[in-house]
Amino acid sequence: MSINTEMNVRVAAIDQVAEKVKRFRFERVDGSPLPVFSGGAHIVVAMRDGDILRRNPYSLMSSPHDQTAYEISVLRVEQSRGGSAFMHEHVKLGDQLTISQPVNLFPHDVRGRKHIFMAGGIGITPFIAMMDQLHRDGSQFELHYAVRDRNHGAYWRELSERYGNHRIKIYVDAEKLFIPTEAILSNQVLGTHLYVCGPSGMIDAVLGKATSLGWPKQNLHSERFLAPPPGHVFKAELKRSNKTITVGTHQSILEAVEAAGVDAPYLCRGGACGQCETSVLACDGTIEHHDIYLEPEDKISGKKIMICVSRVKGQAISLDL
């Protein structure tokens, strides 16, 4: 019972835009226009990989008002669970895929006087669409973008050319150039909003610095999609469906539930949105909460679990599904 209405798309272009980063362009198979979205939105791409159905979220990076096609960028991850490897190695020009409607869990705050984006690596993608939208609206923004080296960093050259060096600042690890977070955050007009997307460590460091400089939490925004971490095999009893399934080492509960033909709600598949919150009826073992959605007291209570990323260390769990 997912609220997604899936759309069939054809891969219209694949470009290697940086080392390990490919851009995919999707057009609707039936030729009809795609929905307009808002900068920061993502789609979930369904991939049929043999017997396995993978569903991975990717930020949309094309112009939000461009209805002819959607574009995403995929980083080839070393310890890939299969999604990024599948996109990089198996998806070819002309292939058909199924995508979800766009969902935005990372919108910009329209009340802001100014918007500051801080990106690390592939975390640049949502900001590309957001900047397109803000540029069109005539809103003030600037981007601070950290890349490992100039070959691994995607889109930095195009963005600098499009928006100018006064708005696009590039920091290259290999050249010992780092984002001067404190200097940037100490000198912004009141009413500025900050958005961070990148590795977890970077997000925590930037948000921690902003808080210590007196930025209120209402002006701080971040997006981290967590891939479901691997773990031990365990059993999951789906009480309402009257089924017992096995959750594999590299599988999330949600993926195992779907593989068993049971429909569970989801949106982000990354522990952020709260859509897949499920009641725990019993648990033989301890729940490993990997999400960033549940409140600490909910996690301690052991009565709720986000089945897209969290799992069980132990024998079995019984779920209200």
Add this chain to the structure above:
Amino acid sequence: MLVQGIKSRPVYTGLDIDPNARRHLFALEGAGVEALLDQVKAVGSDFLKSSDILCVGQLPNVAAEDMWSAPTIPVLLNRLRVNLINAKMGTRLYLSGTEGFIGQTMKVALDQGIDFNSIRTEHRGSTARRVQCVHCKGITESVKTSPFQCSHCGLNLLVRDHYSRRLAAFQGVCIDAEEPGTAPPPVEMFP
């Protein structure tokens, strides 16, 4: 007579000095000065070194970095607007006084892109309300009774807890529309 239990009724949770804030900007009115003095008692006076105080009427007897007294609320609102335009992130805004004052100063802050949840507020002094007549849209200040007569169109208005942050006012609705002249007598509800 009052219509209560409406979610938009503002809640004022107290000035609570934010230790992370780089600057503290206070807008105070009347008894709102007491809320600031209570904070000095509670956490000491260190925060005053990085504080700007705008106050309608008599300034509090404290040594803040910058202090300015305004003769009226509209004058203070102008000064506050300029202050906020020039302020940097890390500045925390604190509002204390009557509800009408908090509402109007908050409206200035909202226009500068500040989220109302990040503003610290404490209600002090009279509970008299600033009420908009939903019929003629005129705003009447310092309403102490419900119903009351709209100072603009003369209708008898029932005061609701329904509040508009955009207007910084409660909503007043005609109480005797079906049979004009049958309004119950005003009862003092907001001393």
